[in-house]
Amino acid sequence: MTERRKAFPTSEELRIWRDFIETTEALRAELASRLQAESSLSPGDYVVLLALSEAEGRRLRPSELAARIGWERSRLSHQVRRMERRGLVRREECAVDSRGAEVVLTDEGAAAFANASRPHLRAIRELFVHPLSEDDLAATERITSALRNGLMAGRGA
Amino acid sequence: MTERRKAFPTSEELRIWRDFIETTEALRAELASRLQAESSLSPGDYVVLLALSEAEGRRLRPSELAARIGWERSRLSHQVRRMERRGLVRREECAVDSRGAEVVLTDEGAAAFANASRPHLRAIRELFVHPLSEDDLAATERITSALRNGLMAGRGA
């Protein structure tokens, strides 16, 4: 308790921080690059296709879809526009709410997701699960949770 | 060793992965948003200004600068163009190599970095260091290192 009022990280803490943020960034980039190379899909494409695949009738209202994957509506709208151009999804009007729309998974989109899924999961295993021991994995869970709590507190307070 | 040949992550492992990647992403976004709000700087601005601040004579050749922060030259070139427009850095011709250039930190850029630095370090402490125990921090270091090794192996092999 001699350091309770410390305002800045020590250089040791800063080193750990930099390693952490650079490594997670590199991991993200490597996964994205493999996904792109193997399936011509971006991470954004993937999460949208995943959500639609799991949805009732392979279709969702944009707002609902955005909520499920934790995106802003605007971001989703841009993403859907790009995906529609490539035939992965289709927009339809919504019967019950004339403002609304529906995003529908096309057969092409479903096929693209099916092809992407296995190599992507393999890559997650190879680059994330495999390098970590069981203890590491448990520690990751604890750390993730602590950081998430810190974020909540930081945004709320 | 009953699972050595497993190709895909279990749903438990997948959950940990998703939490991990979403949380690190949220952390990155929160830091970026605070930096922007407090100092009108992007993370890219910050690392460039940091590198130039520490450089001999507050100036660096683009290639050298890119190497120090681990960026591609092209990315840096775009970044410098944007920063030059805002007066944070200046481009000069290089005396010893007529192909080359030099990126020079302006007084404005130095001031912007000085103003940004303290709140940014405070935010890193608040959102990363503080939520983690000493053990967590040590575990983070181990995990980071394991993931980095996994990346090396994955890219090389």
Next chain:
DNA sequence: CGGTAATGATTGACGCGTCAACAAGTCGCC
């Protein structure tokens, strides 16, 4: 030397993400 390769740096095109503005529809409530 002279020509080819390598290096330094930039650019343009394009995908992605955020923010603010906007159009259009629905809801609540008198």
Next chain:
DNA sequence: GGCGACTTGTTGACGCGTCAATCATTACCG
């Protein structure tokens, strides 16, 4: 019914990142 408030969804502008192409200069080497 009608009017204001909220919701749904889209768009445009702009910053950011990657990739491939380009140009100028320097280095290598036969």
